[in-house]
Amino acid sequence: MGGVMSVMGRLSAWLFTPMPLARVAVLRWLVYAFVIIDVLLLHTSGWYHGFADPVWYEPLIMGEVFRLPAASVLLVETLKWGCVLGALAALTGKAPRVLGWTVAVCWIWYQYVAFSYGKVDHDRADFVVALALLPTVGLAHLSDRRRSEAAGMALRAIQMAAIATYFLSAWAKLRFGGPEWVNSATMVRAVVRRGTPWAQWLLEIPWTLHWFQWVLMAAELTAPVIFLLSEKWRRRVVAAWFAFHAMTYAAITIAFWPHLVMMLAFLPLEEYADRLRSWWTRRFSSGAAPPGESRPASRPGAGVGCARPSDRRRRRGR
């Protein structure tokens, strides 16, 4: 019994590890900016469903539970501009709960419209977690150096959802493709159907895509190990995943955009924001502000969760 309690205690301490409010502020900013780019440019199939005949509508369970209708031009325009205006308002950081959950409802419904015509994109589910949980942190300012358990929980949940995407997609490959997935021609199929000109050589050397399937399966199954790594290696693994996604995009023009934003929850975003701000100040207003003024954020160690910021700063050789 005592053992169970201590495991629960450690899990709870891990889930509620205090993290900087400023990190949530930066991630929120990136998430809401992404929502605007996403609905206007990246993922527009939902909007076009407003023009499709309802005969193609195939309600998902969510649609049956909430009795959601087939798309119409009015509905898709409302959801699209609801996302944009809601996200623009949320970018100010004001009323984070009301505005954040408004954006969440609009974006999720807009995705529902996109996915209820027979084709579900499998890369967008984890972003729902970010939209649903970021508002729970409440007010979070870019300059707020305090750490908070609420911020820690939201960031931890986003990290878990992002990593679940890898692990559970390996699981899906085993469930639907079977263990023989690693020896199948699935990647050949992907490159045949949507390969870019600079990916065609992969088809001429078939072992490349074959071995890539083994590497991908191994990487996805072991993805949760990232939570056991040191801060330094955690960042290297995040960088490796970004490199993987860049290669995938170059080969078959598929990128899991919302998921890429989620992966940023592993990084000390508030430090990057500080560095960007001080670079900006040095570059564009040299001499305008006395040294140190309005830059409390850049003091060493300010508001950083579990990393050793002073080490990192030294390493990067400012």
Next chain:
Amino acid sequence: MSVNQGDNGSGVLRLSRIGRAWRAAVVVALIALFCAGSLVGNDHWWPFSPWRMFATSQAATGSVWSTGIEVRTADEPGEWVRAPLTPENVGVNRAEVEGRIPQIEADPARLGTLAESHAKLRPGAAAWIGLRVVRHKIVVVDREPTGEVETEVLAEWAAS
């Protein structure tokens, strides 16, 4: 909703017991839903559906299917030309049509709705008076495309 208990002078904002409890419950519920979706769910469970990107096994030797549409326009009624099967052109995409092949074969009149959507989305383009779904089978031997492509017409619709 407010659950922060203040920072006790330590620079760390703690949560109340209730604040911790409901957050932990939400995380447990999300884990349960995502795991259940991956274990027994299907696409209809979205956002808790299985993450099955590229999850099917394609036989190393066989054929890769690719579906497209061809149309006859009012300008050139005698000729079938390929048309993009994209949301921008017909309101739905290729995968959405590929998933409904049995329904389309049972009721080819459904293809007429694609011509209607095309007219709404591209009012300046020549009207479509005929539309057919074609399937290209690209032959693959030992994970390598041979260059051989078989094409078959699955369903055809003509404006009445």
